[in-house]
Amino acid sequence: MPEKKQKKSAVLLDGNDLTNRPKENELEISIFGPGYGECVLLHIGRNNWIVVDSCVFPGDNYPTPLLYLDKMNINYNAVKAIIATHWHDDHIKGISNIFSACKNAEFICSDALKNQEFLELVETYGNCVIAEDSGVKEFHEILKVMIERSEKDKINYTPKFAVADRHIWKSIFKDNNGDNITTNLYSLSPSDAAILSAKLEIMKCLPVQNEHPRSIPAISPNHASVALWLSFNDINILLGSDLEEKGNPNKGWSVIINSKTRPNGKAILYKVAHHGSINAYHPKIWEKMLTDNPIAILTPFSKGKKLPTIEGIQKICSKTSNAFITGNPFSKKKFKRHHLVEKTLKETTGKIKMITPSYGHVRIRIKSKNKYSIELFGNATTLCNIK
Amino acid sequence: MPAVQSKYDFFHNYEDIQAQNSTYAQRQFLLEEHMEKMPDEIIKSYLNKELEEEKSDKIDYSYSNNTQFIERKKTPVFFIESNPLLERAISLQKWRGIVEEVNKNFFKAKLINLTDKGFDEYAEISNDEITQEDTELIKPGAIFYWSIGYSHSSTGQRRRFSDIRFRRIPIWDEKEINIARKKAKKISSLIGWQ
Numbered sequence: 107m108p109e110k111k112q113k114k115s116a117v118l119l120d121g122n123d124l125t126n127r128p129k130e131n132e133l134e135i136s137i138f139g140p141g142y143g144e145c146v147l148l149h150i151g152r153n154n155w156i157v158v159d160s161c162v163f164p165g166d167n168y169p170t171p172l173l174y175l176d177k178m179n180i181n182y183n184a185v186k187a188i189i190a191t192h193w194h195d196d197h198i199k200g201i202s203n204i205f206s207a208c209k210n211a212e213f214i215c216s217d218a219l220k221n222q223e224f225l226e227l228v229e230t231y232g233n234c235v236i237a238e239d240s241g242v243k244e245f246h247e248i249l250k251v252m253i254e255r256s257e258k259d260k261i262n263y264t265p266k267f268a269v270a271d272r273h274i275w276k277s278i279f280k281d282n283n284g285d286n287i288t289t290n291l292y293s294l295s296p297s298d299a300a301i302l303s304a305k306l307e308i309m310k311c312l313p314v315q316n317e318h319p320r321s322i323p324a325i326s327p328n329h330a331s332v333a334l335w336l337s338f339n340d341i342n343i344l345l346g347s348d349l350e351e352k353g354n355p356n357k358g359w360s361v362i363i364n365s366k367t368r369p370n371g372k373a374i375l376y377k378v379a380h381h382g383s384i385n386a387y388h389p390k391i392w393e394k395m396l397t398d399n400p401i402a403i404l405t406p407f408s409k410g411k412k413l414p415t416i417e418g419i420q421k422i423c424s425k426t427s428n429a430f431i432t433g434n435p436f437s438k439k440k441f442k443r444h445h446l447v448e449k450t451l452k453e454t455t456g457k458i459k460m461i462t463p464s465y466g467h468v469r470i471r472i473k474s475k476n477k478y479s480i481e482l483f484g485n486a487t488t489l490c491n492i493k
Numbered sequence: 494m495p496a497v498q499s500k501y502d503f504f505h506n507y508e509d510i511q512a513q514n515s516t517y518a519q520r521q522f523l524l525e526e527h528m529e530k531m532p533d534e535i536i537k538s539y540l541n542k543e544l545e546e547e548k549s550d551k552i553d554y555s556y557s558n559n560t561q562f563i564e565r566k567k568t569p570v571f572f573i574e575s576n577p578l579l580e581r582a583i584s585l586q587k588w589r590g591i592v593e594e595v596n597k598n599f600f601k602a603k604l605i606n607l608t609d610k611g612f613d614e615y616a617e618i619s620n621d622e623i624t625q626e627d628t629e630l631i632k633p634g635a636i637f638y639w640s641i642g643y644s645h646s647s648t649g650q651r652r653r654f655s656d657i658r659f660r661r662i663p664i665w666d667e668k669e670i671n672i673a674r675k676k677a678k679k680i681s682s683l684i685g686w687q
């Protein structure tokens with residue numbers, strides 16, 4: 107492919123005022139990456155917010171999107187929807203706290219979880235010590251809040267399920283100039299085949315009588331994850347979640363690309379799927395669903411394997427010069443601790459690495475297709491500079 | 494060290510927070526371990542040490558010119574009970590581990606840092622580090638606790654230790670599974686999960 111000379115966006119580096127609220131007619135996309143996991147916070151106009159997944163920054167126990175709202179002095183009632191794209195630990199850590207704190211928000215999750223087996227799994231493991239810090243525990247807490255609400259105020263106690271090509275949110279506001287701000291949110295996945303496979307996988311995880319409980323493994327490949335398409339007036343963005351692609355025409359990105367019922371248009375911003383892994387790369391996403399030289403943002407994954415790989419970075423950077431990442435996946439930052447512990451670790455295991463060595467926040471505020479700002483906080487950096 | 498303005502600034506002052514956390518956590522753990530292993534009087538005397546030092550600085554010597562008395566005040570003699578030393582262990586670092594991958598001679602695990610919360614790690618651990626009775630428990634999803642520190646023997650010797658213990662969780666029983674199944678049905682009708 108001939109290399110085009112692409113124009114880079116102007117980037118404002120760390121040091122900007124994090125506390126500035128977006129203007130009422132601005133779309134904000136804030137992506138938080140704690141080094142392991144991610145969260146996206148969307149401002150859809152007139153102080154209305156949508157949280158997609160949740161994460162917690164190292165050394166903290168409070169969900170990052172709520173800390174950010176606190177920083178801007180925004181009431182949690184401004185959050186209108188909370189979306190759990192899938193149930194992997196790294197994407198929903200702290201989401202039950204968000205749901206509990208944001209009483210005006212409805213809860214949306216993958217249709218692949220809409221089955222009795224998943225509830226059984228949550229109910230058995232949710233009370234088991236083995237599920238501490240896990241996605242199952244988060245869902246267990248969410249169910250508790252829903253039951254409580256169903257008995258008391260009867261508000262936002264039923265979940266909404268996201269499935270391929272479903273219109274899951276609509277809002278229309280008038281800004282100060284009297285112009286309409288219309289926001290539409292669509293789920294692009296999971297497909298019918300992915301829902302069925304996920305149910306079978308969940309059944310495999312159910313407890314078996316007379317067997318010892320074990321942590322629930324992450325289901326791979328992740329085809330049940332919810333990819334999202336947001337339209338804000340004439341601006342489109344694509345949030346890829348952790349959706350993967352294995353060349354199966356009935357699952358993953360292939361279904362979305364070939365769908366005739368998905369929303370029209372091309373997105374100017376792409377939250378790259380599955381931390382920029384090769385497993386989630388599909389060239390047609392870039393050709394059919396995104397504008398030329400779009401803004402691409404991703405979060406690293408550092409737990410044993412590191413994502414994105416150099417190959418993954420090269421693929422993204424061949425498509426856009428406006429790619430940003432919330433932290434460097436190859437950071438070799440080591441944890442500081444007592445010298446006796448270090449000495450013992452060297453003798454017992456040579457290989458111990460921090461899961462969260464590099465983390466930060468990328469904030470993009472869009473007024474129109476050609477008028478936007480990109481701000482990087484913490485360890486966030488330009489992707490194509492990473493070697 | 495720059496002051497931390499709010500929780501959200503953690504990633505701005507990464508190094509400082511980490512240094513602060515680790516020292517604080519070590520101090521807390523030392524204190525907790527002491528509290529568990531040592532008699533209350535010794536802990537109290539340790540905690541009140543600074544207070545006593547402050548008090549001793551404020552002694553009014555002006556009423557006497559007796560130098561012998563002053564010397565005795567400056568160098569007090571402590572009488573310590575000659576009980577035999579107790580064995581004790583001081584943990585400097587603790588993790589809760591979840592086995593993720595098992596290989597022939599080692600396994601890979603996610604380590605949840607219990608000393609400095611939030612700073613989790615990932616490690617390859619040799620099977621040689623596991624006691625024989627725990628070896629059969631090394632399976633994906635198994636939970637273990639890893640503690641590193643030092644122990645004092647009754648003869649006063651100090652030794653480093655690294656202790657990995659797998660958690661033995663009772664097997665699922667029929668009753669437990671049936672209760673969860675019934676509860677799941679109830680929830681599904683209550684909140685419209687299906």
